[in-house]
Amino acid sequence: GLAGLGARELRLMDRAPEKAEALAEALQAVAPEMKISIWIDPAKAAKGATGVINCTPVGMVGYEGTPLPRAAMVGAEWAFDAVYTPVETEFLQDAAAEGLAVLSGWELFFYQGVHAWAHFAGKPLDEAALRDALLNTKETV
Template sequence: MKTRRDAAPDTQRILVGLIGRGIQLSRTPAMHEAEGRARGIAYIYRLLDADGMGDGRVRLEEIVSFASYFGFDGLNVTFPYKQDIIPLLDELSEAAEAIGSVNTVVLRGGRRIGHNTDLHGFRESFTHEMIGARQDSVLLLGAGGAGAAIAYALLESGIGQLHLFDVAQARAAALSARLEGRFGADRVTVASDVVAVAARVDGIVNATPVGMAKLPGIPLHPALLRPDCWVADIVYFPLETQLLAEARRRGCRTLSGESMAVHQAARAFQLFTGIAPDIDRMRTAFAAFDESPAAGPEGSGPATAD
């Protein structure tokens, strides 16, 4: 059996990494490397965790320059850098430019090309996992980099009206303006009273980092979770966030961040390698992380929210 070190000369070699903070228990390397092995690729995935670099005050541009200098083929980007990385890139895909958020960077020919696979990941997850769910109106919590991608995915999936809420109202207003230009002003509103909106929507999506192992908590009061309202959380460490646990306890239909994580990773793999991956195989690698001693009691991985 060939190892990465003694791989045949014609074996494709890929070196990629994940930039973020607090990402040591990420499931992403396992998914990418397992698919790489299955495809006969010498595939190495490294964590570039800013929290573990010196005193933690390392600058994003230093990490990106490091990756370029040492021959990385690509990068995934997570909390809190999905928007901060844009000025460091040479080119954006159509989706990344429209959304204003990047979670995947292809390094090729001396250029840095930004993509957004969060949109694809959530859209695939929502389409396949929430069949039959009412979609007339949805409350989206969080208008940052991940929130922007989720907003586009929801509207492209046919949501009737999207209500945006963010503690930074200016950020929600800016996202609303971008969405209105593409989908129409009648389909997007900024929610100033989250209690009133939560009382009447068909679904609630958390696209904030609240609920991550690093930022525990719940993004809205549990009393607002009605049994006739579905709830989705894009955080996937832990998979059972406090929001989802409360929603299930109150009889809500729920959607965890697992399927989104798998689909966005699959699209990133294809961007890095040019090869369409096996989704089921990547899903198996994601689930197997819970059985690994390194996973710890919660089987944690990185959040896509920011």
């Protein structure tokens, strides 16, 4: 996770504070050296952050909008949105407009499938062909 990538601090925000507290406790158990705090206001939590992550349904089809105002992204370096579809959410569009490097939830979806295939099938697959087929289908993922 983020601790393995060198993150030293994690700021959590959830509409249900008890869920944020439970997550913080679980994360602290596996990454005791990480500073984990819980915030009420996402814009205040994002201030001075290196990266911003959306792990909510906000931005999915049927849940339009963004969980973080564009102005709160200023100064961050990167953004990740766990939303699979649409590929370009308002959150990621705002992040890109602010110059952040962005990673879409579609990549999460794609590599979950790639790794599941390797685990269960035990056979290689052509990632480039699969990516092309998935991105060029007219069906909704």
